[in-house]
Amino acid sequence: MQFLCAAMATAALAGVHGSDVLRDRLDNGLTLLMAPNCAAPVVALQAWVGVGSADEVEGEYGIAHVFEHMLFKGTARRGVGEIAQDVEGAGGEINAWTTFDQTVYHVVVASRDFDVGLDVMSDALQHSSFDPAELELEREVILEEIKQGADDPGRSVAQALFSTAYVRHPYGRPVIGTDASVRALSRERLLEFFRTWYVANNVTLVVAGDFDPGGVRAAVRRAFGDLPGRALPRRRVREPAQTRPRAAVVTQDVREAQIAVGFHIPALRSEDTAALDVLAVVLGQGESSRLTARVRRARELATSAYAYAHSLRDPGLFVVGMTVPPTTIGAALDEALVQVFRLAIEPIGDAEIDKARRVIEADAIYQEETAQGAARKLGFYERVAGRAEFEREYLDRVARTTASDVRAAAARYLRPDNATVAALLPSGGRLATARGRDARRARLIAAVGKAAARAAKSYAPPAPIAFASGVVRDVLPNGLRVIVRRDATVPIVAMRAVWLGGVRAETARNNGINYLLAALITRGCGELSAEQLAARVDDMAGVLSGFSGRNTFGLRAEWLAADWEAGLGLLADCIRAPALPHAEFLRERRRLLDEIAARSDSPSYVAFRLLQAELFRGHPYRFDVLGDEASVAKLSRKQLVDYYRNRYPVGDMVLVVVGDVDPERVLRRVRELFGDAPRRRLRGPARAAAGAAPSSGGPREVYGYLDRQQAHMVVGFPGTTVDDPDRYALDVLTTILSGQGGRLFVELRDRRGLAYRVGATSFEGVDPGYVAIYIACSPQKIEQAYEAIRSELRRIVHDKVSDDELRRAQRYLVGAHEIALQRRSAIASAMAFHEVYGLGVDEYARYAAAIDAVTPEDVQRVAATYLDWDAAVVATVRPPAFTPEAARRARGVVSKRRPARGPRRGRRGR
Known part of the structure; x- marks a missing residue:
């Protein structure tokens, strides 16, 4: 495909609105909407099919959502998993979602691979095989998804609201269906529904991003010209007017x-x-x-x-x-x-x-x-x-x-x-x-x-509201590092102020202090109260908040370009003169304690907390970012004030500004706002090994118990650091294991129907992090899932990955990196974190080359090094009825060693 260049007079858009879009209608009735924009070398392709759960009749409940799962499960040309593999192998992303009113299939790829995305979309929409065996496997996955939704408090209350508000209209039914309705769906009913609704005049194809409209128009006509059209049934009932609460x-x-x-x-x-x-x-x-x-x-x-x-x-x-x-x-x-x-x-x-x-x-x-945001809006x-x-x-x-x-x-x-x-x-x-x-x-x-x-x-007159292209880098005399990147493609400016710190700088006695400080640091500054500052930010349609992680503490801000200077002033006031008022402190501490308590209701959260507590014994990474109830309850405002004053001097800060700005004006303004801050530097905590040295005899296992329909398991291994070259090969390794085309997804979900969610991830910190495998499934399947995970990890340790797997993973990672960096906020975050970690402000620009340099031997080497079962921790959260200790413990935690199974790999050195 030809890339759209800025000089194209036909479609250089200031904004993507319906009046700006290019529209075409094929002879068969399919609608094509095109929104060309050369801001990033990315194209989003979305097929909006005009059928959702509200169009189902009795005997079909949940069927629209089944297609979201089945359309990527193979065609006459592609086997199971190959659709996702083709897209991820082209560096793209593929997924789908179902709503009351429509089912949407979307692909995001680099512009150079648009043809791959279009071919996959055309093949799936027109030639899906709906294999009976795959339908049964995916039915099990959907049943797991239904259980997962039932365990989610937010989804449960939303379904209760809609089912009560709508007494006749189908909006009262769950989009995903019920256990009984999904079990009753037959392949014949599926095919009948497909023939009825998946027709040309019920499909809107949206293309947004960097492309040539003429080429896309011709390609879409070739790809979808044979899709038949037909009259559509319209059978929704009206909801009667509500007359009482x-x-x-x-x-x-x-x-x-x-x-x-x-x-x-x-x-x-x-x-x-x-x-x-x-x-x-x-x-x-x-x-x-x-x-x-x-x-x-x-x-x-x-x-x-x-x-x-x-x-x-x-x-x-x-x-x-x-x-x-x-x-x-x-x-x-x-x-x-x-x-x-x-x-x-x-x-x-x-x-x-x-x-x-x-x-x-x-x-x-x-x-x-x-691109995907523009496409979604138009669709x-x-x-x-x-x-x-x-x-x-x-x-x-x-x-x-x-x-x-x-x-x-x-x-x-x-x-x-x-x-x-x-x-x-x-x-x-x-x-x-x-x-x-x-x-x-x-x-x-x-x-x-x-x-x-x-x-x-109680009516009374309301009280008045008070409203009061290159990268340039500079270091102020006090040590403050300032980085500015001009990008005028969208009138948005993102800012990040970052220090080394976060959980890594905490102790058991003050765990949670950074998170609480992050919540309070924008609760008033200078002479502005919390309410006045919030009103200022909202009035500018901006974003201003604190954040805290495992390795860093800081503030984030985002403004429309016309307001960047006023926004920077507010950011500076929060950094240099945060009010940290006592009343706000008490309020936020109480809210944080509520949040800590509420998080224990999430089985996936509990599983990862169990993993971190066991894997990082003796290291601050074992702490929760939020803190725990005991430590947070004892924090005082004076502790926060002293901690902030001592831990985060201006001279240790990295300030990044990305967007539609003049870099010289930004630097002048930063010098005015921060130049008189004293030069004071603080050494961060010394680098340390994260976690106790593993002992032989097999992985350690920790349990948690929650009364939920699903069990959640995380298998974790000691990982590496942000500056270790191994992190690139680890990214490739976890990608080969994860994703819709990944080994774990294909084996545990597609082939065995064990789970709705399964994947691999890694965390690299200033100190060594972890590599983890995560799965949620029925409690009866947890041991089977564990053995399947062990088998897949053993295979990737012993056998080199294929060249095709490697290329797909590399293209996916590079494509996802490009897609993520469309936002100025993402670029600002990447530049700030990389600078504060000592990796260099342009590290994000080197990522693609580093990923492309990974070889099959590198993947096998890091698999053998890090997937060491003697060092592993297995964290499992199950319903009490499915635990061996159910008779003795209801919501406690025990630690034991799971016997090693199968051949043991060599232990990596420390």
Whole structure:
């Protein structure tokens, strides 16, 4: 394919809107949308098929989602796994998703490999074999996915909300189907559904990125010209109007409750959609939003709070949600509903409306930063709204939306009689009986009316809101390193300020101090309170927050280009004069303790925590980034202030700015903001071996118990460091094992149907990290999965990988690297981390060459070196009923040694 160059007059786009897109329609009815853009050498190809779970009838529930799994399971030309292998071998990514309204298949590849992506997409959509044996294997995978969803509190409360809000419309059914409905699906029903819906006039093909439109148009006509068209059935039923509040209660073994409130709203095409989206931002998006400011921060009733308009092809839902400690459920729901109902009663400030409009407009710009983001946006508007041009109309309406428009929309839709409340609550107690759950439902329904009455009585005028191409590198006299990279392709500027530190600089007594500090460092600065700073950032549609990891601590910021200078000033104030107010400290510490407690509800999180605690004994990597309840509870504000002052001097910082800026102006401004900081350097913690030396006799095994439908297992091995050349071969090794075309995926999921999720990963730190294999499956299959993993790892240690496997992995890694670096924020992060690790600011640019230099011998060598079973740790989280120790321990942890099985590899030196 010819790459699109900047000089092409036909399609040099300032933004990807429906009015900018190139449209074509094939004779058979297939719609082609093209959005050429040469910002990065990447092309996204998406096939939007206009059928989703809402188009299913009885006997088909879950069938649309089955195609998401089966279309990449082989064709007349390609066997199982070969579709993913071809795409990943071309350095690309392939996947699919299913919604109520459509099924989407997407490929992202480097521009040079567009033909590969198109051929794979065409082959899968037209010639899938739907092999009976593969269908049975994939059915098992989907059943595992259903179990995984049932274990997820967020998904559970969302399904409870939709199934209660929709009494007739198919939006009330789970997209994925149920265990019974999926088991009942036959291959014959699958083929009938495919012939009905997978026809040319029901497919929209979207191509976005760096390509020649003429060449793509011709290639698509050749690839899809023979796809037949036919009349489509339309059989959805209307949802009757809701006339009274409803409620649903579900229980699960969780520490925190989930609450979701839904209000019926019109379909995406409605003229009210813009006002509803503005309303959602005002109510529950951003630190200065009403739910966050009032429910989470001021009254400390919720761990998180949010709002969004779920606009669909048919009438959707406006959703308000919260994660809540069990002790504040009633108060949190009452306060959130009061905030909702006040929007229909009281005037809304122009400043709030201006901020919300800007957030929405900025989000539209951010979506254009990647080829896949641009493609997804066009496909969504074309299929759901009926035309890609709707986005421009929608954004025009957003720009014209007034406070009175938003208030009118709130009055029209956010009514008590239109409300449905769903609550996922900790199991046990009175909720263990049907009578107890019925009583709680009645209380939830009563809460809606009480909150509406309280909102009407409490009206008072609102208080005023206070709103106060090359790389250039410089080192200030105080030691601060400044790196600026100009990139004017999108009007966005990303900033990163990074120090060495994080968990690696913590002890058992102060574990969690960096994470808490990261949460507080943007909670006010200089003379700005937390609320004033949040309002400033939201008003600029920006991002400003702290972060903390295993090896680093820092701040991240992102702004529209017009606001970079003001944004840099706010970033500097947070670095040099963070307020760290005592009230905010108490609030954030309490929220962090809630978050630590809530994380223990996730079996995958528990499994990795068990692995790290055992693998990194004696090293700070054994600690959780969040901290533990004991250490965080003892932290004081004075400790945070002293720690920040002593640990993170300006002279140790790396500041990176990437985007549409003048580097000289940035350097001048940085000198003004930071030049007078004293020169003070702090030596980081000495490099140390991560973990205790392994002993012979086989892998160590640790258990955790959670009452879930799936078991989760992580097999971990001691790894290496960020500056070790072995890390490139390890990337190739884990890629050969992972991915939809990888050995573990093909063997354990495709061939054996053991799991929905399986993969390999590695973590490289300033000190040695780990290599890990992760799987989630039914508890009955965990031993079989363990043996299959051992077999695959033994094979990759003993036998060289093929040239084809190596090339596919290399092209995938290089392609994924290119795709990831479309965003300025990703480039800024890479440059900052590489500089602070001592790898050099241009390390990210050398990655592709280093990956391409890896040989089969390198892969076998690192496999033999790092996949050492004598040094391994096997962490397993199972339901109590499936553990050997179930009779004695309910949620405890034990450590024992699993006997070594099979031939033992040589131990690597330390």
